[in-house]
Amino acid sequence: MVIAAPPAEKLKVMEETFNAAVAPDPAGCPTVDKSFCETSSKIQEVYEKFSTLICAVPQAKMAEMKGVASNQKYVMDTTINDANATGDKKKIAGILAAYRKAADAVIAAALAETLKVMEEAFMAATVHPHA
Numbered sequence: 001m002v003i004a005a006p007p008a009e010k011l012k013v014m015e016e017t018f019n020a021a022v023a024p025d026p027a028g029c030p031t032v033d034k035s036f037c038e039t040s041s042k043i044q045e046v047y048e049k050f051s052t053l054i055c056a057v058p059q060a061k062m063a064e065m066k067g068v069a070s071n072q073k074y075v076m077d078t079t080i081n082d083a084n085a086t087g088d089k090k091k092i093a094g095i096l097a098a099y100r101k102a103a104d105a106v107i108a109a110a111l112a113e114t115l116k117v118m119e120e121a122f123m124a125a126t127v128h129p130h131a
Contacts, residue, residue, distance in 0.1 A: 036080075039096045042103035043076070046118065049107060053114045065115055072122045079126050098128035 029037035050069055054062055076099060083095045102121035109117040 035093060035096045039080075039100050039103070042100050042107070046103050046106045047073070049111070049114055050118065053111055056111075068115060068119065072118060075126055076122055095125070095128055098125035101125065 029040060047069070050065075054065060057065060080095060080099065083092045086092075099122070102118075102125040105121040106114060106118045
């Protein structure tokens with residue numbers, strides 16, 4: 001990935017790749033960090049709900065919505081991975097708690113409001129003081 005990145009993006013891609021390598025792997029749940037696994041499970045539930053929503057929209061809107069969701073997931077994964085890379089337990093716990101709270105808000109939202117609530121709640125989690 002790093003080698004294929006444009007020169008101006010190499011450092012950013014390298015940092016993201018290395019940070020992802022030190023983050024817990026959701027496939028290892030429940031044997032890895034409990035807080036991470038709880039957050040990962042809730043995020044998975046959000047994206048399952050989002051998939052249900054996507055099935056009910058016109059094709060033209062679907063690509064736009066998938067782009068928004070993909071961007072949200074990228075930002076969330078990067079934020080969590082960056083926190084894990086620091087090793088700061090308080091920072092990691094704060095970010096995971098913020099994303100669990102955001103996921104709860106999305107899960108509780110009416111299906112028609114899912115995307116809007118996802119954008120707002122995940123953005124709030126991303127700008128969490130520990131992020």
